[in-house]
Each structure stands twice: as C-alpha cells, then as structure tokens.
Amino acid sequence: MSAPHDPVSTVASQNLSLDQLTALLEQIFLRHGTSGDVARVLAQNCAGAERDGAHSHGVFRIPGYVSTLQSGWVNGQAVPVVEDVASGFVRVDAGNGFAQPALAAARPLLVEKARSAGIAVLAIRNSHHFAALWPDVEPFAYEGLVALSVVNSMTCVVPHGADRPLFGTNPIAFAAPRADGDPIVFDLATSAIAHGDVQIAARKGERLPPGMGVDSLGQPTQDPKAILEGGALLPFGGHKGSALSMMVELLAAALTGGNFSFEFDWKSHPGAKTPWTGQLLIVIDPSKAAGQGFAERSQELVRQMHGVGLKRLPGDRRHNQRARSQAEGIALEASELAKLRELAGL
Ligand SMILES: NC(=O)C1=CN([C@@H]2O[C@H](COP(=O)(O)OP(=O)(O)OC[C@H]3O[C@@H](n4cnc5c(N)ncnc54)[C@H](OP(=O)(O)O)[C@@H]3O)[C@@H](O)[C@H]2O)C=CC1
Numbered sequence: 249m250s251a252p253h254d255p256v257s258t259v260a261s262q263n264l265s266l267d268q269l270t271a272l273l274e275q276i277f278l279r280h281g282t283s284g285d286v287a288r289v290l291a292q293n294c295a296g297a298e299r300d301g302a303h304s305h306g307v308f309r310i311p312g313y314v315s316t317l318q319s320g321w322v323n324g325q326a327v328p329v330v331e332d333v334a335s336g337f338v339r340v341d342a343g344n345g346f347a348q349p350a351l352a353a354a355r356p357l358l359v360e361k362a363r364s365a366g367i368a369v370l371a372i373r374n375s376h377h378f379a380a381l382w383p384d385v386e387p388f389a390y391e392g393l394v395a396l397s398v399v400n401s402m403t404c405v406v407p408h409g410a411d412r413p414l415f416g417t418n419p420i421a422f423a424a425p426r427a428d429g430d431p432i433v434f435d436l437a438t439s440a441i442a443h444g445d446v447q448i449a450a451r452k453g454e455r456l457p458p459g460m461g462v463d464s465l466g467q468p469t470q471d472p473k474a475i476l477e478g479g480a481l482l483p484f485g486g487h488k489g490s491a492l493s494m495m496v497e498l499l500a501a502a503l504t505g506g507n508f509s510f511e512f513d514w515k516s517h518p519g520a521k522t523p524w525t526g527q528l529l530i531v532i533d534p535s536k537a538a539g540q541g542f543a544e545r546s547q548e549l550v551r552q553m554h555g556v557g558l559k560r561l562p563g564d565r566r567h568n569q570r571a572r573s574q575a576e577g578i579a580l581e582a583s584e585l586a587k588l589r590e591l592a593g594l
C-alpha cells in the first residue's frame with residue numbers, strides 16, 4: 249500500500265488498490281462471523297462502491313455491518329434458498345441474511361430465464377440490503393441485458409400529504425446497455441436525500457439544503473441531527489417521489505413476501521443497523537424486442553442528449569471516479585484505514 253499525502257487537504261490519506269481494499273474488507277466480514285461466500289460478495293460490493301466514489305455506501309458502512317452482525321440481528325452464515333417458481337419468476341428466501349449473496353445465488357437462473365423468456369423477475373425476501381443498489385443492476389447491462397431493481401429500507405420518510413414517517417428511503421436502480429460506452433445506469437433514493445448522506449452531513453457538522461427533512465415536531469429543518477434524532481426525511485419531488493416510494497414498498501415487500509419498511513422492530517434489538525426487508529429485480533433481454541438493436545438505440549438517445557447540451561449522464565461521475573481510482577488507487581483517510589485495520593484484527 250502506498251502512503252501519499254493528499255496535496256489539497258491537510259487530511260493524510262492512503263491509496264489502496266481495489267484488490268487490497270476488497271481483501272481487507274473480506275477479512276473484517278470473516279472476523280465478524282460471516283461465511284466465506286458472504287464475506288467475498290459484501291467485500292466486493294463495498295470496495296466497488298468506494299472505488300466509484302459512492303461514499304455513503306462504501307467503507308463508511310463497515311462499522312454498521314460489524315454492529316449488525318455482532319448483535320445477531322442478521323445471519324452472516326445464511327445460505328439463500330433459490331426457488332424456480334415459473335418460466336419468468338425466481339424466488340429467494342435470503343434466510344435473514346444479506347441481499348447480495350441471495351442475488352448472487354439466484355443470478356445464473358435469473359439470466360437463463362431472462363434470455364429464454366425475454367423477461368424474468370427475481371423476488372428476494374427475508375433479506376438485509378445495506379448498500380448502493382447500482383452494483384446489483386450494472387453487471388446485467390455489461391452482459392447486454394436491461395435491469396431494474398428496487399429495495400425498501402426502514403421507516404424514516406413522511407409520505408407526501410402525511411404528517412408522520414412510514415416509507416423507507418427506497419431506492420430505484422436501472423441499467424441498460426449502449427453500443428459505444430459504459431451502460432446507462434441510474435440509482436436514486438426516492439427520499440430527497442439518502443439516509444447515509446444525512447449521517448455524513450451530521451458527522452461533518454454540515455447543514456443540508458432546504459426541503460430534505462423535518463424535525464421531531466414536523467417542522468422543516470436543515471439540521472441533519474434534528475432529522476436523525478426524532479425527525480424524518482421527505483420524498484423527492486413531493487407527490488411524485490412519494491408515489492414511487494409507495495411503489496417500491498409494494499414491489500420490494502408485498503410482492504416478494506418481505507417486510508414493509510415499517511414492519512420490523514429493530515429498536516428493541518441494540519446494535520441492529522440493517523433494514524430487514526426485500527428486493528425485486530426485473531431483467532429484460534432486449535434482443536427479443538422489435539426493431540433496431542437496443543444498444544444502438546440507447547446510444548442514439550445519449551447522442552441526442554449530448555446534442556442538446558447535456559454534459560453529465562447519470563453514472564458519468566462514478567465512471568470518472570472509477571477511472572481515477574484505477575489509475576491512482578482508492579484514497580482512504582488514514583484514520584479511516586486505521587479503523588478498518590483494527591476491525592480486521594491487524
Ligand atoms: N440499500 C438501501 O436501502 C438504500 C441505498 N441507497 C443508496 O444511496 C445511494 C445514493 O442515493 P441518492 O443520494 O439518491 O443518489 P444521488 O442523488 O447522488 O444520485 C442519483 C442518481 O442521479 C445521478 N446524478 C446525480 N447528480 C446528477 C447530475 N447533476 N446530472 C446527472 N446525473 C446525476 C447519479 O449518478 P452518479 O452516481 O454518476 O453521480 C445517480 O445515478 C444510491 O446508491 C442508493 O442505492 C439509498 C437509499 C436506501
């Protein structure tokens with residue numbers, strides 16, 4: 249591991265390769281009771297998020313993973329049970345384990361079904377998702393498939409027109425191949441801001457932009473601590489984001505057999521940090537569609553978007569950061585790296 253000094257800020261940082269960071273995180277997961285399979289999948293996911301500059305769901309989340317594992321809230325040894333239920337439908341019971349190993353276990357069958365039927369659904373229940381959602385969909389697009397996924401989280405968002413929280417931050421991620429470039433990918437919370445970004449702002453002592461959340465009295469606030477301590481978030485885009493959040497609850501929980509965001513009680517389980525919910529994926533094989541090749545059509549859309557002055561597509565920032573991380577390594581603050589090494593028992 250090299251140990252350069254960040255020339256811009258006064259914070260010392262160290263740069264790790266993706267393999268080095270993945271190995272370190274894998275060691276942490278193993279040390280805190282996960283199986284080898286679970287450790288590998290979670291470490292790759294989390295290191296990939298950090299590499300792409302998705303900081304709210306990168307190594308920032310590791311203490312939360314450790315806490316939730318130590319508390320016994322989640323089963324780090326769970327073996328997902330995959331059920332082949334219909335020509336276009338796969339179900340997985342994640343066994344109170346993490347969602348990503350459940351997806352990994354079901355993935356070959358899901359892809360086989362999507363390619364033969366043109367479309368396939370994966371319904372994951374009894375699962376914990378503590379990560380960014382784009383890593384779950386992006387790989388499908390690199391294989392020429394279109395993928396959409398939703399996952400619900402924990403009650404902290406006030407539905408539009410209501411006065412108390414009910415929904416989770418409920419992200420939606422979408423990935424589609426294009427002919428000439430990285431896939432088109434977006435991944436967004438249906439809350440005005442992700443819960444992780446509120447935690448990061450609180451930690452840094454920063455105020456939030458207006459319109460993100462309310463305090464414990466339901467009054468608008470820009471103080472992240474007031475949102476975290478008895479307050480709540482708002483959906484993005486008023487009634488529109490609220491409707492999407494409701495849809496996520498229906499697809500990720502009602503359709504999968506998982507918990508709604510309001511249905512699990514982690515307050516009586518000290519140390520629990522991970523929402524115990526469900527996840528839905530829809531995978532489409534665009535080669536079954538009519539007309540010109542899908543990837544060429546999506547490339548044409550991108551060309552037209554650039555033609556009207558668009559500079560940044562969703563995913564561009566991540567891919568630029570990925571290229572930087574590949575060239576220079578993944579920069580971690582020295583104190584952050586020291587904490588990870590301690591958790592790994594080094
Ligand atoms: N597991 C869970 O339960 C939850 C996870 N999350 C995760 O939190 C993460 C952050 O979510 P959120 O804060 O909503 O994400 P952002 O608002 O930062 O970004 C949402 C999407 O919009 C794109 N984007 C952002 N700004 C621009 C711009 N100016 N022009 C064009 N595109 C833009 C991003 O691309 P780019 O990435 O390239 O910036 C991204 O695809 C997500 O990964 C989400 O999955 C959130 C809630 C719950």
Ligand SMILES: O=C(O)C1=NCCCC1
Pocket residue numbers: 304377378379401402417437441442443444445523
């Ligand atoms: O940032 C969020 O919002 C969440 N991320 C991980 C799971 C809980 C909600």
